[in-house]
Amino acid sequence: MTLSEIKKSPRLLVIDDEVIVGKRLLQVFGKMGFEVEVFTSGGPALDAAAARPFDIVVTDLKMAGLDGMAILDRVRAMNPATRVIIITGYAQPETADEAFRLGVFDFIAKPFRLDELKQVILRALGEPGTEQPAP
Amino acid sequence: MNAELPQAAATPGAGDAGPPVTGGLFGARSMKGKIVISLSLIYFFGGLAMLTALFTLTRVEDKIDIIESLYELNQEVLETRRYEKNYLLYGNEADLRSALDYLDRLRAAVARLRTTPGFPPETVPDYETRLEAYADLMARLARNQLQGAELLVLEGAIRDSGHELTGFIIERDGRTRQEVTAAAQRYRTLIVIILVWVLLLGAVISALLIGWVVRPLEFIRKAAAGIRQGELTAIPLGPMIRGSVEGYELVDSLNRMLHALEIKQDQLVQSAKLAAVGKVTAGIAHEINNPLNNISLTAEVLLEDLPNIECADRLEMVRDILVQSDRAREVVHHLLAFTRTRKSTSREPVALCALLRETELFLRNEIRIAQVELATRLPETELVVLGNPNQLQQVFVNIMLNSIQAMAPGGVLSVGATAAEADGRVRIEISDTGPGIPEEIGARIFDPFFTTKSEGTGLGLSVCVSIIQEHGGTIEVESVPARSTTFTIFLPLAGSAPEDGL
DSSP states (O other): OGGGGTSSSSSEEEEEEEEEHHHHHHHHHHHTTTTTEEEESSHHHHHHHHHHHHHHEEEEEEOOOSSSSHHHHHHHHOOOOEEEEEEEEEOOHHHHHHHTTOSEEEEESSOOHHHHHHHHHHHHHHHSSSOOOOO | OOOSSSSSOOOOTOOOOOOOOOOOOOGOSSHHHHHHHHHHHHHHHHHHHHHHHHHHHHHHHHHHHHHHHHHHHHHHHHHHHHHHHHHHHHHHHHHHHHHHHHHHHHHHHHHHHSSSSSSSSTTHHHHHHHHHHHHHHHHHHHHHHHHHHHHHHHHHHHHHHOOOOHHHHHHHHHHHHHHHHHHHHHHHHHHHHHHHHHHHHHHHHHHIIIIIHHHHHHHHHHHHHHHTTTOOSSSOOOHHHHHHHHHHHHHHHHHHHHHHHHHHHHHHHHHHHHHHHHHHHHHHHHHHHHHHHHHHHHHHHHHHHHGSSSSSHHHHHHHHHHHHHHHHHHHHHHHHHOOOOOOOOOOOEEEEEHHHHHHHHHTHHHHHHHEEEEEEESSOEEEEOOOOOOHHHHHHHHHHHHHHHHOOTTTEEEEEEEETTTTEEEEEEEEESSSSOTTTGGGGGTTTTTSSTTTTTTOHHHHHHHHHHTOOOEEEEETHHHHHHEEEEEBBBOOOOOTTOO
8 A cells, every 4th residue: 555545745743752753653654755743742743733734643642741632632623634543652441442532543552563553544544534523 | 775685586496495404493494383382382381370370279268268167166166165154154054055065066166177178187186185175174064063162273274275275276277377378479479480481481482583574574575675676586585584484485486476477577568569569550561662662663664674774874773772672671670679579677778869769760650641740859968778778669669659649740749858967867758749638537548458549458558657667767647638748757877776775
């Protein structure tokens, strides 16, 4: 599956206080033709999203300041078409349930395989993005 | 404090040879034997006193019987002589007959006197002779109607003879009374002597009992205090304890109990520690999964795209992998260091500030996940206490975890340590900006099995208290409802251990 089949230069926002996650996702998805922006905290990332909406947001859950849930909530409020994917090192069923209730596209536990994330992102891009019900 | 507490405490239950013989009262080694012998001595003297009293009382009773018999005899004599005198005065025949009748009663009274126990029987025949002499004279008086001088002579003889009868009785009566007084005197002296002996014996036995019973107990009490302060692990089986069978057995079973308690305590501490580990699983999972994720992500990218990645980038990525694996290893190392079991009684110098910083590292992720801030105020110079670093860290982890979990995001966990001025103690303060402890709960938070959390064991803080106490310290909690909770721990600084202050 290639990106060109789906959309030209989809916009991807990566938020993780683990610097390496941002660096690697930038490497991989940049080469795949994504327009990637990387942040290590929620505040500047939301500013960027407010300036220009993203198609996909990949965010860590537990971070100092704004956490993944808050980012999910704000991004979905700003632009319901944006798909939010949460990645976390401490996945609990309750947190996942809450995230799905807030309209997360998928919930991925760290450590994940790169292919897994690629599949989820491509799936998110493939689906029409307007019908998400408000929580 | 006590010169008798020896250096090396005996290991309980290790090759107990029976208590060696060290003499004792008549060779009795058991406290029971000593007490039985002491009490037997007292019983013996008491019995002796009682027997003496009984014997003396019987003697006195006999004397009183004699006095009574003598009194009766005297009455008969007086009666006889009254008739005799009446006859001599008035010459009435009836009086003479009555006198003669009374002589028979007199004889019967003498016979009774003979059978009275304790009366010297050798005096009776003498009296009988005199009585018969009197009776003879009376018979002569009755027989011949004497006249003039002859009658006067007989009357004089009768008077003298009657007088002798009375005189004998008075003399005997006086002597018996003297004997009674003497017996009472002797008895009083004897009683006083026995009393003095019993008092002396009582004092000696009391003193010995104090030696046999109270001093070993006092020794055990002091040893128990030493154990409480962590200077001893068992009650030493010194010569004083070995001197008595019961003392030896008591100390031996106490030592076995202490050993069992120590094992239980270690188990309790370990289970509380594992419960604390259970509470930090979120942080541990996060802290291991993140570096693992970084490693696998970087490795996958290298694998997927190696030929197209620049050499400098490859090097950087490989370095990332190494750094991240170090990071994961460090987390596991902290966890292992925390869960490691060390003998609870082992003591070593502990760098307190370093230990507090290490604890903060261990809880770094809990702090991050709870979205609280950490404010640390530790002095530049290291504070050294004597203790078990593992157990002290357990205390800090428990209290900090409670604080972290009590706070809403944005709260502040403050950790501080200062050397308290004069008293050679270090003061550690751990406070949070949580909701505080409700007044009705108060100090119960330190009770075993008290918990407000559905998944808690309620052991955390109670184990903290026992660990701090074993280190010769104290722990306090102060709470302002809806504002803050502060745990304050005092520990003796190394070198100022109160070994001399017992």
